[in-house]
Amino acid sequence: MTGAAPEGGISRVALDVPLSRLFDYRVPPGTAAPVAGARVRVPFGRQHLIGVVIEHATDSSVAEERLKPLTALLDSVPVLSGEVLDLVRWASDYYHHPIGEVIASALPKALRAGATLTALEELWRPTGTGRTALETGMLARLPAQRRVLELLLRHDCLHEDDLSAQVPHWRTAAKALLRQGWVQHESVAAAPAAPTPEWVAAAAAPVATPEQAAAVAHIGAALGGYATFVLHGLTGSGKTEVYLRIIEQVLERGQRALVLVPEIGLTPQLVRRFAQRLNAPLAVLHSGLTDTERLDAWRAAASGAARIIVGTRSAVFAPVPQLGVIIVDEEHDASLKQHEGGFHYSARDLALVRAQRAQLPVILGSATPSLETLQNVVAGRYQRLSGPRRAGPAAAPRLGLVDLRAHAVSAGLSTPVVQAIERHLAAEGQVLVFLNRRGYAPTLLCTACGWVAPCKECDARLTVHQRSQRLRCHHCGADAPLPQNCPQCGFEVRPVGQGTERVEERLLELFPHAPIVRVDRDVVRGRGDMDAAMHSIDSGAARILVGTQMITKGHDFQNMTLVVVLNADQGLFSTDFRAAERLAQTIVQVAGRAGRGSRAGEVLIQTAYPEHPLLQTLMSEGYDGFARAALAERAAAAWPPFSRLAVVRASALTAEAALEFLTEARRLAAAPRAVKLLGPVPAAMARRAGRYHAQLLLESADRAALHRLLGGWLPRVAELPVARRVRWALDVDPIDLF
Ligand code: ADP
Ligand code: ZN
Numbered sequence: 029m030t031g032a033a034p035e036g037g038i039s040r041v042a043l044d045v046p047l048s049r050l051f052d053y054r055v056p057p058g059t060a061a062p063v064a065g066a067r068v069r070v071p072f073g074r075q076h077l078i079g080v081v082i083e084h085a086t087d088s089s090v091a092e093e094r095l096k097p098l099t100a101l102l103d104s105v106p107v108l109s110g111e112v113l114d115l116v117r118w119a120s121d122y123y124h125h126p127i128g129e130v131i132a133s134a135l136p137k138a139l140r141a142g143a144t145l146t147a148l149e150e151l152w153r154p155t156g157t158g159r160t161a162l163e164t165g166m167l168a169r170l171p172a173q174r175r176v177l178e179l180l181l182r183h184d185c186l187h188e189d190d191l192s193a194q195v196p197h198w199r200t201a202a203k204a205l206l207r208q209g210w211v212q213h214e215s216v217a218a219a220p221a222a223p224t225p226e227w228v229a230a231a232a233a234p235v236a237t238p239e240q241a242a243a244v245a246h247i248g249a250a251l252g253g254y255a256t257f258v259l260h261g262l263t264g265s266g267k268t269e270v271y272l273r274i275i276e277q278v279l280e281r282g283q284r285a286l287v288l289v290p291e292i293g294l295t296p297q298l299v300r301r302f303a304q305r306l307n308a309p310l311a312v313l314h315s316g317l318t319d320t321e322r323l324d325a326w327r328a329a330a331s332g333a334a335r336i337i338v339g340t341r342s343a344v345f346a347p348v349p350q351l352g353v354i355i356v357d358e359e360h361d362a363s364l365k366q367h368e369g370g371f372h373y374s375a376r377d378l379a380l381v382r383a384q385r386a387q388l389p390v391i392l393g394s395a396t397p398s399l400e401t402l403q404n405v406v407a408g409r410y411q412r413l414s415g416p417r418r419a420g421p422a423a424a425p426r427l428g429l430v431d432l433r434a435h436a437v438s439a440g441l442s443t444p445v446v447q448a449i450e451r452h453l454a455a456e457g458q459v460l461v462f463l464n465r466r467g468y469a470p471t472l473l474c475t476a477c478g479w480v481a482p483c484k485e486c487d488a489r490l491t492v493h494q495r496s497q498r499l500r501c502h503h504c505g506a507d508a509p510l511p512q513n514c515p516q517c518g519f520e521v522r523p524v525g526q527g528t529e530r531v532e533e534r535l536l537e538l539f540p541h542a543p544i545v546r547v548d549r550d551v552v553r554g555r556g557d558m559d560a561a562m563h564s565i566d567s568g569a570a571r572i573l574v575g576t577q578m579i580t581k582g583h584d585f586q587n588m589t590l591v592v593v594l595n596a597d598q599g600l601f602s603t604d605f606r607a608a609e610r611l612a613q614t615i616v617q618v619a620g621r622a623g624r625g626s627r628a629g630e631v632l633i634q635t636a637y638p639e640h641p642l643l644q645t646l647m648s649e650g651y652d653g654f655a656r657a658a659l660a661e662r663a664a665a666a667w668p669p670f671s672r673l674a675v676v677r678a679s680a681l682t683a684e685a686a687l688e689f690l691t692e693a694r695r696l697a698a699a700p701r702a703v704k705l706l707g708p709v710p711a712a713m714a715r716r717a718g719r720y721h722a723q724l725l726l727e728s729a730d731r732a733a734l735h736r737l738l739g740g741w742l743p744r745v746a747e748l749p750v751a752r753r754v755r756w757a758l759d760v761d762p763i764d765l766f
């Protein structure tokens with residue numbers, strides 16, 4: 029719509045309430061209708077809410093006398109740009125989620141509460157009558173007011189911060205002056221600013237490898253239109269170097285770049301790299317920010333002051349004028365698909381939608397691309413760029429399987445592994461031991477009566493935490509003192525199995541002279557802890573690193589020559605059809621930590637099933653071979669990406685209530701033949717934190733048929749009387765089926 033905004037009419041407003049509809053409000057006469065994407069304040073029941081205008085209309089299905097007027101217009105410039113609003117609407121449709129809640133997960137809290145989109149500066153000025161008042165001595169007995177007015181007269185205009193710096197308690201005085209009409213106060217838009225990270229003496233760009241040069245040429249030629257590139261290369265192979273060169277080109281075109289990373293933990297390194305090479309203002313958006321920091325970053329992005337936006341999941345909704353490229357780093361990572369409140373979405377998939385609609389290229393980077401992405405390459409929808417080979421002299425590490433059945437094992441460490449660690453330490457290498465389980469032991473067992481410490485709230489065992497002498501549930505957080513004796517028979521109890529804490533203890537016994545650092549959520553709580561741990565490895569102060577998933581990503585270890593995966597078997601026999609993919613990704617990612625400097629690396633994977641086809645294919649043909657085999661299996665079983673899934677999950681205080689809700693929901697579904705309904709079934713771990721979980725799966729090879737069914741069905745499910753007794757949510761394209 030162009031020209032003057034129409035007066036009057038109806039605004040259709042999205043509100044942060046769990047209802048899948050818009051709400052109509054009358055635009056008061058004489059007021060210009062708010063533009064789409066602008067915030068308004070509206071009456072809702074007995075309260076006032078801030079909502080976002082989605083569209084303007086001339087009439088409403090709500091009866092004239094029941095139609096309430098908007099009470100305030102908050103924005104002249106929309107908080108949601110056309111591009112973002114479009115994405116939000118698409119997401120609300122596709123994920124069948126109320127648009128108001130989608131907007132709530134996109135917008136920073138401060139903006140939802142009414143903060144201005146542009147930062148404001150508070151300015152104070154003297155008035156003519158103020159000058160007269162001062163000159164005629166009317167302020168003789170009011171020293172604070174006199175001081176403020178004198179200052180203002182001297183400077184003509186002062187910022188609040190300057191007043192604060194010069195006159196303590198100036199505000200009381202200024203307010204008194206304002207009441208007299210002796211000063212004026214105004215809020216003006218501050219010049220938008222984004223921090224330019226300290227430009228670390230501009231690291232010079234290395235000479236690009238042929239693969240990097242080819243990738244950059246390919247992507248560079250596609251700028252200005254939609255295309256998806258898969259940059260498949262090992263960690264440390266120079267993908268970031270490709271991102272840097274593309275961002276450089278984008279900046280030169282006067283455009284901006286959006287970079288999505290799966291975790292907050294990965295942003296500082298990337299920001300540092302960008303800062304070393306690109307002298308451009310940058311905004312960082314992730315969940316670790318305070319509300320004010322988040323608001324500042326969003327403002328910097330929206331104003332265009334920031335030229336590069338780096339963020340986690342919800343940054344896919346960031347406003348970025350003249351966006352030129354979207355980069356999704358570690359595109360396979362599950363953290364890109366998560367839920368905010370009840371809203372489940374894939375930031376990677378939304379990035380693709382955004383790019384398609386805004387006509388710009390996307391780069392999906394990963395050492396282990398998801399099977400979905402690889403299938404899109406096979407189908408010709410994405411272009412795969414021949415993975416940069418590892419920059420630097422180190423070749424890919426040697427991989428080997430260690431048969432846990434054939435060797436003595438102590439605290440999870442087999443004899444060949446212990447010998448390998450010894451060898452690498454003797455050769456001045458560093459060693460990484462990966463185990464995806466924190467704590468000392470996953471089970472506390474009574475050797476006399478067989479009692480096992482259970483969680484009272486979950487279908488799970490409590491994990492032993494030896495150092496803190498606690499028993500903890502890793503699912504609900506339950507926490508209890510560690511008993512010395514069996515509560516059932518009084519006999520001695522014993523920790524069984526191992527977590528990182530126990531492995532660390534055993535390694536200390538075996539290698540007393542090799543300092544160890546452990547990285548898991550029990551010891552690494554904040555950024556500082558992680559930095560300290562990484563520094564002790566980089567500096568060589570520590571020789572062995574023991575850790576969970578936390579160590580599989582990001583950090584570049586130069587002298588890590590041996591990587592041990594203590595247990596590969598958890599992923600081999602899972603009920604989740606994605607477990608094998610996850611396992612292969614983890615193994616490849618963790619193996620990528622070995623041999624990154626000038627030395628070749630060795631990777632040992634312990635398993636009780638060395639003949640397992642997945643492990644065999646991975647060993648002999650690498651990730652690509654594994655992916656081919658896994659995709660063939662998925663095709664045969666009609667799992668994604670060869671079919672589409674949606675799952676309705678429900679939880680209730682009893683298993684019956686959760687199952688009853690899903691059973692009734694299923695009964696309501698008039699499923700066409702193209703859509704299969706499976707279940708309801710109790711979740712694999714049915715009881716969690718005192719609630720019973722169950723799910724109903726919908727599967728179809730025909731995406732449109734599935735979505736048509738969902739669209740007609742979900743509103744009726746929401747109206748089921750039993751729905752009030754459960755918590756439930758829909759997850760489209762779920763990645764966890766548990
Ligand atoms: P990735 O993003 O795939 O993990 P990086 O881009 O971070 O890889 O590169 C890994 C390391 O190799 C970095 O230290 C980087 O500076 C260096 N590097 C990347 N490309 C080159 C190159 N063409 N020549 C020399 N060193 C390079
Ligand atoms: Zn629990």
